[in-house]
Structures are given as structure tokens and as C-alpha cells.
Amino acid sequence: MNLRDPIISIKGIGNTKEKLFHTLGIYKIGDLIEYYPISYEDRTKSISIEEAMDNHRSLIKATITSNLVTRKIRSSLSITKATARDHSGNFQVVWYNSPYIGRTVFAGKTYYFYGKVNKSFHNIQMEMPEVFQLNAEDLFSFIPKYSLTKGLTHKDIRKAIKNVFDKGITVEDYLSQELINKYKLMGLKEAYEKIHYAKNREDLTRARHRLIFNEFLEIQIAFRSMKEEINNDPLPFFLDDNRMNQVQELLNILPFQLTLSQKEVLEELYEDIRRSKQINRLIQGDVGSGKTIIAVIMLFICLLNGYQGVMMVPTAILAEQHYEYISNLFSKLNIGARVGLMTKFKTTKQRLEYLHKIAAGEYNLIVATHGVLQEDVEFSNLGLVITDEQHRFGVRQRKQLSNKGKDPHIIVMSATPIPRTTSLVLYGDLEVSTINALPAGRKPIKTYSVNTSYRSRIYKMILKEISDGRQAYILCPSIEMNDQMNSAEEVYEKCRNGAFKDIPIGLLHGKMNSEEKEEVMRAFYENKIKVLICTTVVEVGINVPNATIMLIENAERFGLAQLHQLRGRVGRGEHQSHCILLTDSKSQKTKQRMDVLIQSTDGFYISQRDLELRGPGDYFGFRQHGLPSFKLADLSKHQSILLEANEMVEYILHSAEQEYIKKKVLIAFQYKLDQISMN
Ligand SMILES: Nc1ncnc2c1ncn2[C@@H]1O[C@H](COP(=O)(O)OP(=O)(O)OP(=O)(O)O)[C@@H](O)[C@H]1O
Structure with missing residues (x-):
């Protein structure tokens, strides 16, 4: 038997069972073998x-x-x-x-x-x-439990897997015995078997270790190969004197000078262009470090070269904000920018008309949410794709977008600084540039953690800031009334009739329709709303430099990295800003987490601490990320395996085995990518 054989070839699986297996995404024997248990009963x-x-x-x-x-x-x-x-x-x-x-x-x-x-x-x-019975076969082992579908039992899955191994299966291990020994790995076939049938904990641990190792290894090798492939024949962008002068004109109308760090990142991008390299870069920079202007300059260069550019962002509110900013800026420069905003459309007809204009090149710069990924969205000559992604757009989406043009240049923006070991896995197909300093004159945000008995004092503080001309956010974990948490609607009602009854306040959450959201956001930008009571819809990218207070209700409900993002909505201008983490939680863990934020405003340090403090979880949002191969690996738990795998990748890519291993890995990886698109 072979991993590529269909599951119908397994003894005991007929047409009905086959269909049930298909609903679990199991088509081939390889899928079944990699359908790993979600837990085990220890009957050892x-x-x-x-x-x-x-x-x-x-x-x-x-x-x-x-x-x-x-x-x-x-x-x-x-x-x-x-x-x-x-x-x-x-x-x-x-x-x-x-x-x-x-x-x-x-x-x-x-x-x-x-x-x-x-x-x-x-x-x-x-x-x-x-x-x-005393001689029963599955005694003294770890009994695997699987994620099921109606009509299929744990026993069905166990039996199918057992039949595969009883019959004998060919599993080719692309790692040489020498490498396996050097890294003390379990053989691949044995690992596949033991992950389902382990007689003792050591076997199970070693099997998991090998398979996690493989996941890290494969994705990196695949990424590296993809990177090599991409650089072959890039779209020509030029940066002659004339164009550089135009870029200078853009810089001249900005109300600030670029920081040294921003200039360095731009220089890296220019260097890609000068060397006729495909731009394929992740630009990471802490919240508020000024990534947007880098994106804008690159879109500008794209237009100067006669191509269309697209900027894809995670929320409609953010798309709106970037749209306003870019249209405003580019209208002052005579370069024929025709900026389009593509979020939600009222009618299909309207949408189709819009798509037609994009396809005909009538819009040459489009700011959009993920709707732009849809198949019927076509461009006339797409030259640059920028995704502002916050871990929500993954490899697959990036590929989907770039397929809309003839290999356009790609820039990914991220505000979550991540260790290099990890970024190799998340963004291994990209080069990384980092904006490592905030613009001058920013004052570190003062952060406090207090319980709700301080509420009236905090409100007084907000009123004082407002009387000085500033604005505030009050952020709630939920929208509607809820026993355990302060909801945005409830807080809004209380504030409107209480502490803030004499000043204009607004409510903003994801369930409002786009016009309502737009209206509220615009009023907040224009300082017509002084206090914005909102949910995490403002989490990414929202930029209102005049806002100086971020009050977070039920702060214990949020992850550290998320709190850092939320806090980053203030401290974006020259005024002193404050972040108040409101929590009545008495848990030691909450206190520890709040302390991290009080002590540091460094996103890099905070995400490291988040990793350490958080147990297993979906910290990096892999599921949204569209990464194909992580079934067992978890970056928050398996850093040491990741390091070993990284080391082996370096070794392999400089060894004689490299071509052979790359080929094997790419076949496996492509299959997994295809499978994702099928689901
Ligand atoms: N060099 C600079 N000097 C002063 N202000 C700057 C500079 N660069 C950008 N800014 C301003 O800093 C604020 C934050 O910049 P921007 O919105 O680009 O941050 P960001 O890196 O995208 O942050 P986030 O990840 O939070 O969205 C904006 O008001 C922007 O105009």
C-alpha cells in the first residue's frame, strides 16, 4: 500500500464509510495516517x-x-x-x-x-x-481519540489505520539515516504508526517529536524553494531620477520627516528594485512605528511605473481610513492616481460595475478588504500587492492575490514583531525588513492596571483630557449585554446618561452596518466625537493621533499581544497618552500579564512574554493563516523543536541531498496546499 492510494482500498471501507471519511478531509491513505488523534486515553x-x-x-x-x-x-x-x-x-x-x-x-x-x-x-x-479480556490487543497502550463526524466512530478510524499498517505500507523517509541518527529522530514510518498506537509515553513523545519536526522542516524547505522560484522574472519597476524626484515631492508634502529606520527599510525596497529583484518582503514594525507611509510610497512608485497597486487590509474601517489618507495625499500630486475603495457593496450590480472599472484599469490603486480575493476580481496590470495583515492573511491568500497579476511585487505589513526563528516559519517565503524605532517625540504610553472601584476617578481623568482637546477610547470585550463582561452597548448607555452626558460620545462595533460605522469613525477622526465606546474593531491600524486615553474594560479577557495592539491606538502623536487596564480579576496570572504591559511598551518583548505565559494555544493564529502543514506543531510550545528543524534546514540546503529532499518535500507540500484549496 502507498500513501497516495485512495482510502477505499483499505479493508473494511466501503462506499458509505468512504464518504464519511471524505467529510473529514480524508481522501488518501496519507490523509488518514496524518489524521492525528486529538487526545489519548492512557491505558498503558x-x-x-x-x-x-x-x-x-x-x-x-x-x-x-x-x-x-x-x-x-x-x-x-x-x-x-x-x-x-x-x-x-x-x-x-x-x-x-x-x-x-x-x-x-x-x-x-x-x-x-x-x-x-x-x-x-x-x-x-x-x-x-x-x-x-486478559489477552486483548489494545490493552496497555495509549488509546487515540479523534475528531469525529456523525456515523464514524473512534473505532472505525482506529480499525482503518490498523488495517493499513497490518497490510503493510510503504513510507519513504526522505531524511538519510545519518540525519535521523544525528538528530535522534524516530523513523517516519514508525512515527506514523506510533502516533496512533503507542505502547508507552516515550514512543508517543518521540513519534510526535518527529512529526512536529517534519512540519517545521517541510514548510521551511518549501518556502525557501518558493522564494527561489519567485525571483526569476519580476515585473520591471524603475527608479530613475525623474521618478525619484516625484517621490521626493511626495515626501515634501508629508507633515514629518521619515525616521532613519523608515529610510533604511525604504532603501531595502529600492535595492530590490534596482537589482531587478522581485519584491517579496515582510515589513515589520511595532504599533505606531509608521509602516503605512512606507506602503504608500511603494504604491506611489508602482503608479509611477504605470501599474495598478492594491492594498488589502483586515477591516472595512481600516480600508476606509487608508482610502481617505491615500486619496487625499495623492490628489495633491499630479500623477493620475485613481483611487478606489472596495469594501462592501449594496448591490451586485454596483459591485460588478466596480469590478469592471478595476479590470479596465480605470482605478489604478485599490484599497480593499478580503473581498478582493474573490475569483471574479481581475486587474488589467497589477504591479504591487500590499497586505496589511496582522496574521490574518496567510500564504494562501497572498498567492491568490498575486495570481491576479503576472507575479506582482508583494509587501506584507505586520505589527507583531516575532522572533526570527518563528518568522522563518510564518513568512519563510519573504525577506524581512524591520522598522525598529518609533518616530521621534513620542512619549511612552503610561499604563496602569486598576479595579472597577476606580471607575469614577478614571472618568474624571478622561473628562480632563477632553477639556484639553484630546479624545479617548473605551474598549469593551463584547457588543451586547452579557453577565460576565461589560458590553459596549451597556457602557455606552451608562456613559451617555451618566459621566459623559454633556459631551459627544459614539458607539462602534462590528454588528453595525458599514455606513453607521463609517459615520462614527469619521466623526471620531474629526474630533466631533470625544469618547469612542467600541469593541476590538479598532484593534488594527486605526490612527487617530489626537486620542490619548485607551480604557480597556475586562482587560483580563484579552491576550497580551492583543492588549499591546489595542494600547497602540493611543500614543500616536506628540501628546502624553495613557492606557488603563480595568480588571476585577484576582488571579495571579492576570496580574502577571498586566504587569508585563505596565513595565514595557516594546512589542517584541511583550510577544515573547506572551509566548512564555500563555499555555498551548493558537497564538499566531495559524488556522486563519492558511498554513498547510501544521497539524501538530504549535509555535508557542515547540520552540526547541523549531530550532532544531531550522538547523537541519540550513544543513540540508547546503548539502548534496538538497535537490532530492526539496523535490520530495515540494510534492508533499503542493498536495497539502491543493487539499486546502479543495476544502
Ligand atoms: N517619521 C514620522 N514622524 C512622525 N510621525 C510619523 C512618522 N511616520 C509616521 N508617522 C505618524 O505616526 C502615526 C502612526 O503611523 P502608522 O499609522 O503608519 O503606524 P503603523 O506602523 O501602521 O501602526 P499600526 O501597526 O498601529 O497600524 C501616524 O499618525 C503617522 O502619520
Whole structure:
């Protein structure tokens, strides 16, 4: 058998089961083998009844010492009980609505019982145990549990996988024995088998280690190869004196001078152009570091070269903001910019008309949300794609966009500084440029964490700032009334009738329609609204330099990196800004997390601490990221494996094996990418 064989070739899988497997994304045997368990039951050793802990699932070897007695309690409930005994004591075995259990379990016989033990003062019970004969095959192992679909059981999946390995499967390990030994890895075939059938913890750990290692390795090798491929035949952008003068004109009308760091990043981009290289760059810079203007300058250069440019951002509000900013700026320069905004359309007709204008080149600069990815959106000559992504647009979306042109240049903006080891995995197909300093004159945001007894004092502070001409955000974790959290609607009502009844305040959340949102946001930009009560819709990119207070309700609800982003909505101008983290949580962990923010405004440090403090999770938002190969790997947990894999990638790419391994990895990777697009 081969990993590419369809699952119908597995014994026991007919047409009906095949369809069910398909709904889980399992088409080929390789998909099945890589359908990893989501958890395991530890049945690796049996213990005595005396050792068993209350409320824990345990495996106990015992002999049935009484007859099985079934009593009918009511029409829908019967209880069967028996006494079992091991060398340390007795316990009761109890089954509900299982009248036929007497056909498989007999008095006087010894079995292994697996189930949850309940210990009370004078009684020990095991309810609804699974019963195994002494020679049962799947005893003493980790029992895998899978994510299921209706009609398919854990047993079905286990059986299918077992049949594959019983029959014999060819798994080619593209790593040489030498590399496997050097990194003390488990063989690939063994790892595939042990992840589903481990007899002990060590095997399971080693199997997982190997497969996680593979995931990190494969994505990097695939990325590196993609990068090599991309650089071949880029669209020509030119930066002759005439164009450079025009760029200078743009710089001259800005109300600020670029920082040294911004200039360095621009220089890296110019260098790509001068060397006729495909621009394929991640620009990372902390919140408020001034990434937008870099994007704008590059879009400007794109237009000067006669191409269309597109800027794709995560929210409609942000698209609107960039649209206003860019149209305004470019209208002062005579370069024939025709800027379009593509967010939501009222009617299909309107949308089609708009698409037509883009395809005909009537708009040469489009600011859009992810709607621009749709298949029917076409460009006449797309030259540059900028995604402001905050980890929401991944490899796949980037590819989708660049397929809309003839390999346009690509710039990705990110405000979450991430360690280099990690960025190799997330953005391995991109070069990285970093804006590593904030514009001069920014004062570090003062951050405090207080409980709600301070509310009226905080409101007074907000009123004072407003009387000085500034503005404030009050950010809530939810929109509607909710028992546990302060909702935006509730806070808005209270503020409107209470502390802020004499000043204009606004409400902004994701459920409002686009016109309402636009209107509120515009009023806030124009300082007509003084306090904006909102949800995380403002999290990314929103830029109102006059706002100096960010009050975050239920701050314990947010991740550290997210709080840093939210806080970054203030401190964007020359005025001293404040961030108040409001929380009544008494948990030590919350306190630790708030302390990180109080002590630091450095996004890089904060995301590192976030990684350390947060347990397993989806910190980097992989699922949204469209990364194909992470089924087991988690960047927040597996940094040490990542480091080892990075080291091996470097070795491989300088070794004689490189072509062979690259080829193998790319085939596997392409299959996974295709599979994602199918789903
Ligand atoms: N060199 C500079 N000197 C002074 N102000 C600047 C400079 N560059 C940008 N700014 C201003 O700083 C503010 C923040 O810039 P920008 O919106 O580009 O930040 P950002 O890096 O995109 O941040 P975020 O990730 O939070 O969106 C804006 O008001 C912008 O006009």
C-alpha cells in the first residue's frame, strides 16, 4: 500500500464509510495516517483498586466475585451491578441500560476494567467500564481519540489505520539515516504508526517529536524553494531620477520627516528594485512605528511605473481610513492616481460595475478588504500587492492575490514583531525588513492596571483630557449585554446618561452596518466625537493621533499581544497618552500579564512574554493563516523543536541531498496546499 492510494482500498471501507471519511478531509491513505488523534486515553498500565484515585479513569485487573444483577428502575432505566475484587479490595461495577452485558462478562472470570472510579466513604464504584479480556490487543497502550463526524466512530478510524499498517505500507523517509541518527529522530514510518498506537509515553513523545519536526522542516524547505522560484522574472519597476524626484515631492508634502529606520527599510525596497529583484518582503514594525507611509510610497512608485497597486487590509474601517489618507495625499500630486475603495457593496450590480472599472484599469490603486480575493476580481496590470495583515492573511491568500497579476511585487505589513526563528516559519517565503524605532517625540504610553472601584476617578481623568482637546477610547470585550463582561452597548448607555452626558460620545462595533460605522469613525477622526465606546474593531491600524486615553474594560479577557495592539491606538502623536487596564480579576496570572504591559511598551518583548505565559494555544493564529502543514506543531510550545528543524534546514540546503529532499518535500507540500484549496 502507498500513501497516495485512495482510502477505499483499505479493508473494511466501503462506499458509505468512504464518504464519511471524505467529510473529514480524508481522501488518501496519507490523509488518514496524518489524521492525528486529538487526545489519548492512557491505558498503558493497570493499577490496583486501592491505588485508584477518585474521579480518575483507571485500568484495573479484577475478578467478578458475584453474579450480575439487573434491576429495572423505571421503563427507561435499568442498572446492572456486580462485585469485582483484586488483591487490594472490592469494588462495584455498574452498567446502565446494558441488559446484555451478562453475555460477555461472567462471574468468576478475571478481566481488565477501564473506566472512571468513584470513591466515597464506604463505597468504590466504576461506572460503565470498558471490559477487556486478559489477552486483548489494545490493552496497555495509549488509546487515540479523534475528531469525529456523525456515523464514524473512534473505532472505525482506529480499525482503518490498523488495517493499513497490518497490510503493510510503504513510507519513504526522505531524511538519510545519518540525519535521523544525528538528530535522534524516530523513523517516519514508525512515527506514523506510533502516533496512533503507542505502547508507552516515550514512543508517543518521540513519534510526535518527529512529526512536529517534519512540519517545521517541510514548510521551511518549501518556502525557501518558493522564494527561489519567485525571483526569476519580476515585473520591471524603475527608479530613475525623474521618478525619484516625484517621490521626493511626495515626501515634501508629508507633515514629518521619515525616521532613519523608515529610510533604511525604504532603501531595502529600492535595492530590490534596482537589482531587478522581485519584491517579496515582510515589513515589520511595532504599533505606531509608521509602516503605512512606507506602503504608500511603494504604491506611489508602482503608479509611477504605470501599474495598478492594491492594498488589502483586515477591516472595512481600516480600508476606509487608508482610502481617505491615500486619496487625499495623492490628489495633491499630479500623477493620475485613481483611487478606489472596495469594501462592501449594496448591490451586485454596483459591485460588478466596480469590478469592471478595476479590470479596465480605470482605478489604478485599490484599497480593499478580503473581498478582493474573490475569483471574479481581475486587474488589467497589477504591479504591487500590499497586505496589511496582522496574521490574518496567510500564504494562501497572498498567492491568490498575486495570481491576479503576472507575479506582482508583494509587501506584507505586520505589527507583531516575532522572533526570527518563528518568522522563518510564518513568512519563510519573504525577506524581512524591520522598522525598529518609533518616530521621534513620542512619549511612552503610561499604563496602569486598576479595579472597577476606580471607575469614577478614571472618568474624571478622561473628562480632563477632553477639556484639553484630546479624545479617548473605551474598549469593551463584547457588543451586547452579557453577565460576565461589560458590553459596549451597556457602557455606552451608562456613559451617555451618566459621566459623559454633556459631551459627544459614539458607539462602534462590528454588528453595525458599514455606513453607521463609517459615520462614527469619521466623526471620531474629526474630533466631533470625544469618547469612542467600541469593541476590538479598532484593534488594527486605526490612527487617530489626537486620542490619548485607551480604557480597556475586562482587560483580563484579552491576550497580551492583543492588549499591546489595542494600547497602540493611543500614543500616536506628540501628546502624553495613557492606557488603563480595568480588571476585577484576582488571579495571579492576570496580574502577571498586566504587569508585563505596565513595565514595557516594546512589542517584541511583550510577544515573547506572551509566548512564555500563555499555555498551548493558537497564538499566531495559524488556522486563519492558511498554513498547510501544521497539524501538530504549535509555535508557542515547540520552540526547541523549531530550532532544531531550522538547523537541519540550513544543513540540508547546503548539502548534496538538497535537490532530492526539496523535490520530495515540494510534492508533499503542493498536495497539502491543493487539499486546502479543495476544502
Ligand atoms: N517619521 C514620522 N514622524 C512622525 N510621525 C510619523 C512618522 N511616520 C509616521 N508617522 C505618524 O505616526 C502615526 C502612526 O503611523 P502608522 O499609522 O503608519 O503606524 P503603523 O506602523 O501602521 O501602526 P499600526 O501597526 O498601529 O497600524 C501616524 O499618525 C503617522 O502619520
